[in-house]
Amino acid sequence: MTAQLNGRWDAAAFFEVLTATNRLAQSEGFTFCRVSGLDGFEEAVNQAQTASAFVCVSDIADGYMEMNNTPRTRRIKTVFFAMRHAAEDMAARAECMEIMRELFRQFMSRLLPEKVRLEQNCIYLDPRISFNEIDRYFFSGAAGAYFQIAVDVFTDLRYNPDEWCE
Secondary structure (H helix, E strand, O other): OOOOOOOOOOHHHHHHHHHHHOHHHHHOOEEEEEEOHHHHHHHHHHHOOOOOEEEEEEOOOEEEEEOOOOOEEEEEEEEEEEEEOOOOOHHHHHHHHHHHHHHHHHHHHHHHHHHHHHHOOOEEEOOOOOEEEEOOOOOOOEEEEEEEEEEEEEOOOOOOHHHOOO
16 A cells, blocks of 8 residues: 655655665765755765765755646755766766766656656656756866756645634
8 A cells, every 4th residue: 555645755765765776876886965955965075075976865945836726836856966087087077977867767767656656645746857967067077967856746725714813
C-alpha cells in the first residue's frame, strides 16, 4: 500500500537515496548535499575539499499559486551537479559534462516510477524536465549543470472563518 504523502514530497531525500544507490554516482565519487540556492551550492562545494563530484538539492523552492477551478500550489525544486577537473582542461570538462548528462538520464529513469507513485497521492510532477549545463566555471576547475522539477499539489482555498478575526 502506498503511504499517504499529504501533499508533500521530499525531493532532497529522494535524490539523496539516488546518489547513494546509483552505480555511476558511486564510481565517480558523487557526494550529496543540501544547499540554499546557487550561493549555498558554491559554498558547499568549496568547503568539501576531499570530494570531486556533487549532487546538491536546494531547499529554496520558487513557485506560485494558481487560483482556478482546481487551485494548486507549484513549487520548483532545483538539483545541481558539479564535477571538479583540471583547470583549463577542456577535454576533462567535456568528459565531466558527459558523465553528468548520463547521471541525469539515470536519475530520470528512477523519477518516472516515482512520478506514478506521487500521482497516486495527488502530487503531480511537470513532465518536462530540462537539463541545463552551466557554461562557465562555478570556481576554477569545475563543470556544472542543473535541472528543475516542478511539483504541483492541490491547495484548499475555501474560506474558513476560523482563520480570521472578524
